[in-house]
Amino acid sequence: MPETWTHAFEHPEWWAAVWTGLFAAGIGVSLARWTAKKRRRRLGEATIPGLPLARDAALLLALACIGVALLGPRLGTRMIRTTASGVDVVLLFDVSRSMDATDIPPSRLEHSRQAALDLLARLETGDRVALAAFGDRGVLLTPLTPDRDALVELVGALDTSLIEPAGSNLGAGVREAVEAFEAGSERPRIVVVLSDGESPPERRALGMDAAIAADVRVVAVAIGTEAGGRIPNHGLPLRDEQGHIIVSQRNIQRLERLATATDGVVFSADAWGSIDGAELNIAVRRDAGNTPGAPVERRVRAVRVAPLAALAFGLMLIEALQPLRLRIRRKRSTLRRAALATAIVAFATLGLAPPTQNTTLNLLEAQLRHHPGDVRLLIELGLARLERGRQQAAQRAFLAAALGTSDPKLAALAYYNLGVAALERGSYEVARDAFFDVLALRPGDREARFNLEWSLAVLSNETPDPKSSRRLATERKLGAPGRPEEVSETTETGRPSETKTSPQTLDPERRNRWLARIEDDPAAALRSAVRASGRALHRKRIVW
Amino acid sequence: MTEIAWAGLRAMGIEAFDRPSWILAGLAAGLLCAVWSLRQRPSALGLPSIAEARRAGARRFDFASRCGLGLRVAALVTLGAILASPVGVHTSPPEPGFGLDLVLVLDASGSMRALDTQVGGESRSRLDLARLVVSRFAERRIHKGDRVALVVFGNSAFTQCPLTSDGRLLAAALSRVEAGIAGEATALGDALALAVKRATAGGGQAAPGRVAVLLTDGRNNAGSVSVEVAIALAASAGLRVHTVAIGSAGEEVAMESNGAVAGRGLRFERHDVDTRTLERIALATGGRFFEARRAGDLEAVYHAIDALERIERPMPSRTRRQDRPQPLLALAGGLLLCEIGIARVLRRRMP
Numbered sequence: 068m069p070e071t072w073t074h075a076f077e078h079p080e081w082w083a084a085v086w087t088g089l090f091a092a093g094i095g096v097s098l099a100r101w102t103a104k105k106r107r108r109r110l111g112e113a114t115i116p117g118l119p120l121a122r123d124a125a126l127l128l129a130l131a132c133i134g135v136a137l138l139g140p141r142l143g144t145r146m147i148r149t150t151a152s153g154v155d156v157v158l159l160f161d162v163s164r165s166m167d168a169t170d171i172p173p174s175r176l177e178h179s180r181q182a183a184l185d186l187l188a189r190l191e192t193g194d195r196v197a198l199a200a201f202g203d204r205g206v207l208l209t210p211l212t213p214d215r216d217a218l219v220e221l222v223g224a225l226d227t228s229l230i231e232p233a234g235s236n237l238g239a240g241v242r243e244a245v246e247a248f249e250a251g252s253e254r255p256r257i258v259v260v261l262s263d264g265e266s267p268p269e270r271r272a273l274g275m276d277a278a279i280a281a282d283v284r285v286v287a288v289a290i291g292t293e294a295g296g297r298i299p300n301h302g303l304p305l306r307d308e309q310g311h312i313i314v315s316q317r318n319i320q321r322l323e324r325l326a327t328a329t330d331g332v333v334f335s336a337d338a339w340g341s342i343d344g345a346e347l348n349i350a351v352r353r354d355a356g357n358t359p360g361a362p363v364e365r366r367v368r369a370v371r372v373a374p375l376a377a378l379a380f381g382l383m384l385i386e387a388l389q390p391l392r393l394r395i396r397r398k399r400s401t402l403r404r405a406a407l408a409t410a411i412v413a414f415a416t417l418g419l420a421p422p423t424q425n426t427t428l429n430l431l432e433a434q435l436r437h438h439p440g441d442v443r444l445l446i447e448l449g450l451a452r453l454e455r456g457r458q459q460a461a462q463r464a465f466l467a468a469a470l471g472t473s474d475p476k477l478a479a480l481a482y483y484n485l486g487v488a489a490l491e492r493g494s495y496e497v498a499r500d501a502f503f504d505v506l507a508l509r510p511g512d513r514e515a516r517f518n519l520e521w522s523l524a525v526l527s528n529e530t531p532d533p534k535s536s537r538r539l540a541t542e543r544k545l546g547a548p549g550r551p552e553e554v555s556e557t558t559e560t561g562r563p564s565e566t567k568t569s570p571q572t573l574d575p576e577r578r579n580r581w582l583a584r585i586e587d588d589p590a591a592a593l594r595s596a597v598r599a600s601g602r603a604l605h606r607k608r609i610v611w
Numbered sequence: 612m613t614e615i616a617w618a619g620l621r622a623m624g625i626e627a628f629d630r631p632s633w634i635l636a637g638l639a640a641g642l643l644c645a646v647w648s649l650r651q652r653p654s655a656l657g658l659p660s661i662a663e664a665r666r667a668g669a670r671r672f673d674f675a676s677r678c679g680l681g682l683r684v685a686a687l688v689t690l691g692a693i694l695a696s697p698v699g700v701h702t703s704p705p706e707p708g709f710g711l712d713l714v715l716v717l718d719a720s721g722s723m724r725a726l727d728t729q730v731g732g733e734s735r736s737r738l739d740l741a742r743l744v745v746s747r748f749a750e751r752r753i754h755k756g757d758r759v760a761l762v763v764f765g766n767s768a769f770t771q772c773p774l775t776s777d778g779r780l781l782a783a784a785l786s787r788v789e790a791g792i793a794g795e796a797t798a799l800g801d802a803l804a805l806a807v808k809r810a811t812a813g814g815g816q817a818a819p820g821r822v823a824v825l826l827t828d829g830r831n832n833a834g835s836v837s838v839e840v841a842i843a844l845a846a847s848a849g850l851r852v853h854t855v856a857i858g859s860a861g862e863e864v865a866m867e868s869n870g871a872v873a874g875r876g877l878r879f880e881r882h883d884v885d886t887r888t889l890e891r892i893a894l895a896t897g898g899r900f901f902e903a904r905r906a907g908d909l910e911a912v913y914h915a916i917d918a919l920e921r922i923e924r925p926m927p928s929r930t931r932r933q934d935r936p937q938p939l940l941a942l943a944g945g946l947l948l949c950e951i952g953i954a955r956v957l958r959r960r961m962p
Contacts, residue, residue: 084941091948092952095951096955126950126955130947134944136940137941209775210772211775212758212760212775213774213812214760215812217773217809247780370934373694373696376936376940377694379690380637380640383683388644429626430698437700578844585804585807587805588768591792598787
């Protein structure tokens with residue numbers, strides 16, 4: 068498949084099979100038609116009509132539609148719903164010689180470093196960041212990590228002699244940066260390119276295909292000035308082979324093309340090399356969501372299979388029923404036409420109906436078959452059953468969830484939903500017990516307290532205010548109670564040593580002072596990463 | 612029948628359909644196609660007698676035609692199933708930070724060139740063996756949802772890989788570790804202190820979820836941080852440190868020269884591992900001390916650490932729905948291709 072097409076399809080690996088199949092079918096049909104034509108000539112063309120071309124063409128077209136659908140054409144965008152847990156960011160540094168230019172003193176690289184450090188300081192706790200750089204080739208310096216301190220030290224150690232040979236190959240850099248993202252991860256992926264955009268004429272590739280194929284958004288930061296600046300070389304300006312002083316200029320158009328193609332944005336440094344850090348952070352965290360654990364919607368490229376499958380379906384049906392159409396016309400049966408139209412409308416209406424609740428239920432049940440003890444899935448299953456009015460089955464799911472977890476927050480959530488399901492069903496004793504359990508686990512839960520009081524009032528033949536009770540009692544809680552870190556606080560993480568001695572202890576302030584003194588050697592880590600970067604890493608394709 | 616169909620669909624990774632009514636549309640279309648084709652009178656050439664017709668190849672049952680019809684019906688039903696939006700369950704990688712934060716501290720001093728281990732029957736250096744075993748250990752832990760960092764030390768210590776849940780890149784970082792990469796000496800205190808720094812980095816786990824595994828074959832003879840200070844730092848940060856001593860105790864061993872292969876440029880040296888200090892580190896931080904004198908021991912040691920650092924908590928949901936039309940599309944394409952091959956190419960057609 069041509070390289071420029073790869074980003075247009077989700078499954079380019081099918082290209083060879085599709086091409087071979089279509090070619091074989093085309094050759095086979097042509098050969099059959101040719102032999103039939105010869106036979107017809109032999110038997111007498113006047114008495115025997117030729118093979119209908121339209122029917123063969125319809126079948127071949129249907130096969131082509133299926134083939135293109137198999138490649139997974141990417142057209143337009145669609146929204147996906149995920150759980151917010153932070154963004155994955157790769158900081159891609161341009162370490163070509165032009166980044167030493169002094170048009171924005173002290174150097175472009177220093178300003179890109181400042182922009183990166185500012186962004187690192189602004190990112191949220193759940194975000195992960197990796198570091199990559201490019202000169203004549205791209206190098207992934209670190210994997211995605213939550214450890215900002217390590218990255219701050221590595222960013223400080225970057226310089227323009229890091230990657231040999233010198234050069235500027237943005238495309239290679241983007242392709243290498245994309246390798247940092249984990250296959251199958253749902254987190255938003257962003258590559259922040261910190262570059263002047265300048266490149267030699269033979270290095271025009273931008274790595275757009277790799278970024279688009281991996282659903283990566285590129286946010287570019289253009290460093291430098293349009294007027295340009297000289298590049299220092301041992302105290303003197305750098306000169307070309309003819310002895311002319313080289314003046315390096317910022318090329319924002321290339322960065323704009325890359326960012327626009329990937330639904331990203333370009334930030335241009337001002338004459339002093341400054342970037343609006345807050346705006347950059349907003350652009351980077353656009354799809355991240357505000358609350359960790361909360362559902363968040365995100366736009367991704369859509370793969371359109373259904374229209375092509377529908378076209379193939381229609382073509383095959385028409386081809387098979389072509390004689391039927393002729394017969395209907397001959398008989399002029401209005402009744403048959405009406406019946407056919409009704410059938411088509413009925414099928415279309417049935418087919419275009421929105422997904423049913425049953426589908427969600429089936430999916431959740433299928434997921435539970437894979438992970439039978441998954442408490443969150445059990446809660447979601449309970450909620451789905453409740454939506455379908457199957458309160459008893461929902462109660463069973465909530466109870467299984469409550470009994471199956473050691474995490475008090477999840478158990479409280481499950482008991483609360485159990486209580487609500489019981490209330491809806493009129494089982495006030497069950498509801499009362501469930502809300503008691505919630506309050507035992509979370510004494511401050513006001514909704515559970517209110518619902519408990521309501522249940523007790525009903526059980527003692529009192530008449531509580533029906534409006535307020537309905538408002539609170541039927542308000543179900545969704546199964547996304549918090550970040551995994553919150554879950555971990557209450558759980559056992561290992562077996563301590565049997566013979567533990569008490570060492571000299573440090574208070575946190577002293578410890579932090581000591582740790583600040585501990586010196587890492589980021590330059591050694593960078594050298595090690597650059598030396599071994601020739602070995603390529605190939606990942607599985609990222610799927611949505 | 613339905614059970615068999617579902618078993619086939621599950622084998623293709625399909626668990627449900629978003630619009631199941633389209634399957635009925637596909638079945639109806641297939642049925643309509645079949646009924647109509649069977650009712651059609653095939654085109655024929657008149658022959659004077661049955662015997663003549665038999666000689667000309669006439670048969671009561673036209674296998675190719677029926678086979679083509681069957682394939683067409685199957686392709687229509689499959690396309691109906693594709694239009695029904697088949698979905699499967701996709702298992703995502705563990706959410707980062709779910710498990711422990713694990714810092715692997717690896718000695719890369721000159722003594723790790725000692726050729727006193729065997730891997731696959733071949734004489735290998737201690738570092739080769741350590742890389743292999745630590746790499747497998749890291750892979751297992753990342754699969755369980757842990758984040759792993761790699762600190763390498765010699766004269767000084769440096770972070771070869773910060774905390775990550777990316778097994779492939781961590782393995783790549785491990786493969787880049789060479790003896791002498793950080794100098795020839797052994798800065799045990801620096802290494803432990805840097806491990807504390809990495810484990811307590813922002814965004815990391817709370818104290819009970821921090822573990823370090825320190826592997827060395829020497830004794831502290833370099834660096835700016837004493838072992839005592841490093842122990843105090845680790846203990847106050849709640850970092851549990853398991854220590855592993857490798858190598859033959861006090862014996863003279865062949866050393867691999869810089870860049871030389873085994874058998875060339877060999878020299879013999881004696882290196883002694885300071886087990887007492889390693890034991891002290893482990894005891895003071897709530898970890899365990901292990902000794903691995905032979906190649907097989909090291910694998911067992913890391914398995915023991917693996918068992919020791921179990922996480923008793925429910926795995927959060929890692930599954931989500933994923934559109935799965937590709938297997939059915941391939942099937943429909945294959946069926947149509949077969950139909951074209953049998954009914955259009957191989958079968959002799961008469962309009």
